[in-house]
Amino acid sequence: xxxxxxxxxxxxxxxxxxxxxxxxxxxxxxxxxxxxxxxxxxxxxxxxxxxxxxxxxxxxxxxxxxxxxxxxxxxxxxxxxxxxxxxxxxxxxxxxxxxxxxxxxxxxxxxxxxxxxxxxxxxxxxxxxxxxxxxxxxxxxxxxxxxxxxxxxxxxxxxxxxxxxxxx
Amino acid sequence: xxxxxxxxxxxxxxxxxxxxxxxxxxxxxxxxxxxxxxxxxxxxxxxxxxxxxxxxxxxxxxxxxxxxxxxxxxxxxxxxxxxxxxxxxxxxxxxxxxxxxxxxxxxxxxxxxxxxxxxxxxxxxxxxxxxxxxxxxxxxxxxxxxxxxxxxxxxxxxxxxxxxxxxxxxxxxxxxxxxxxxxxxxxxxxxxxxxxxxxxxxxxxxxxxxxxxxxxxxxxxxxxxxxxxxxxxxxxxxxxxxxxxxxxxx
Numbered sequence: 551x552x553x554x555x556x557x558x559x560x561x562x563x564x565x566x567x568x569x570x571x572x573x574x575x576x577x578x579x580x581x582x583x584x585x586x587x588x589x590x591x592x593x594x595x596x597x598x599x600x601x602x603x604x605x606x607x608x609x610x611x612x613x614x615x616x617x618x619x620x621x622x623x624x625x626x627x628x629x630x631x632x633x634x635x636x637x638x639x640x641x642x643x644x645x646x647x648x649x650x651x652x653x654x655x656x657x658x659x660x661x662x663x664x665x666x667x668x669x670x671x672x673x674x675x676x677x678x679x680x681x682x683x684x685x686x687x688x689x690x691x692x693x694x695x696x697x698x699x700x701x702x703x704x705x706x707x708x709x710x711x712x713x714x715x716x717x718x
Numbered sequence: 719x720x721x722x723x724x725x726x727x728x729x730x731x732x733x734x735x736x737x738x739x740x741x742x743x744x745x746x747x748x749x750x751x752x753x754x755x756x757x758x759x760x761x762x763x764x765x766x767x768x769x770x771x772x773x774x775x776x777x778x779x780x781x782x783x784x785x786x787x788x789x790x791x792x793x794x795x796x797x798x799x800x801x802x803x804x805x806x807x808x809x810x811x812x813x814x815x816x817x818x819x820x821x822x823x824x825x826x827x828x829x830x831x832x833x834x835x836x837x838x839x840x841x842x843x844x845x846x847x848x849x850x851x852x853x854x855x856x857x858x859x860x861x862x863x864x865x866x867x868x869x870x871x872x873x874x875x876x877x878x879x880x881x882x883x884x885x886x887x888x889x890x891x892x893x894x895x896x897x898x899x900x901x902x903x904x905x906x907x908x909x910x911x912x913x914x915x916x917x918x919x920x921x922x923x924x925x926x927x928x929x930x931x932x933x934x935x936x937x938x939x940x941x942x943x944x945x946x947x948x949x950x951x952x953x954x955x956x957x958x959x960x961x962x963x964x965x966x967x968x
Contacts, residue, residue, distance in 0.1 A: 562786040566783065676770045681731070693945075696728065
């Protein structure tokens with residue numbers, strides 16, 4: 551049993567980069583996003599008994615993050631709207647300036663989306679969930695998911711200057 | 719052949735079945751405008767994914783690694799059997815879930831049930847009364863259905879509103895959760911009252927707690943059967959409330 555929970559601990563460790571990425575697509579500030587990840591990990595341990603055998607740990611934890619974010623997004627945004635790592639010294643500069651600029655503009659555009667569209671975009675476009683998986687994580691009908699995804703995409707494309715209008 | 723944007727999006731995302739995928743692939747081959755729209759979807763997806771991919775390269779803060787492993791320490795201390803924190807058992811049922819999607823609430827309530835099932839007094843009989851044809855919302859439930867916006871909820875309200883949508887008959891329906899009794903339900907506007915076609919009470923048994931997505935499939939199916947188009951977004955919900963939940967005549 552102890553080995554089993556240690557194994558789950560390691561599986562959660564493996565999920566941390568994806569959980570951090572999902573959190574960053576919801577909360578632009580790196581520290582706020584990491585606070586969100588920490589809250590999710592703690593909730594997961596508290597409620598681990600709810601995870602059905604054979605259920606997908608990643609989907610389950612993304613669902614917890616969705617709930618934690620909707621519950622408490624004000625507290626996870628208390629540091630404001632800073633998009634970039636404040637202390638890039640702590641994190642090796644893996645991204646050139648233009649990549650940071652892309653992150654900044656995309657995340658700024660995502661920040662303007664309604665919450666339900668942002669969640670759909672984050673799960674499908676950022677995390678690569680299928681529509682079915684994303685609908686399950688968000689606990690909504692798949693038609694609602696695709697509608698939110700389509701509207702979110704239209705808004706993002708417009709904000710990033712890549713809407714139909716520019717091309718047509 | 720003209721395809722709507724959602725279909726092209728699903729095509730770009732690889733979400734269509736083989737027959738429709740092949741049909742659109744053929745259409746694209748002879749229609750540059752169609753091809754461009756698909757390409758826009760792909761390009762946007764690529765940009766968004768790329769923007770956040772950098773996070774995967776960052777080193778993970780040690781505090782998160784510790785938290786991820788923290789549970790195993792607790793489990794060891796408890797003989798490897800109990801995986802929740804014993805000191806939290808006296809708390810309210812789990813975290814303070816907020817119902818944007820009503821199913822999430824049903825799930826979260828159920829999640830907490832096995833911890834604090836006996837701490838609650840059951841039943842608040844004043845919230846639904848027998849109407850002419852069906853159960854009708856009354857008291858705090860009726861007031862919440864009339865006035866409460868899902869987009870403005872804090873999660874602590876006695877009634878939590880989930881999805882609001884227009885049914886095939888043009889009337890508005892809203893899903894809800896009664897926190898005190900852990901009742902999930904659907905209410906649909908009929909004239910000046912909210913009729914309740916269905917409720918589903920979470921029936922907890924400690925050894926058989928279901929995972930979130932399987933909590934109230936009956937209600938979810940009812941929503942899918944009745945919903946015309948899509949669930950209302952925050953602005954539409956506000957407008958419908960201001961219009962007194964009356965059917966919109968063209």
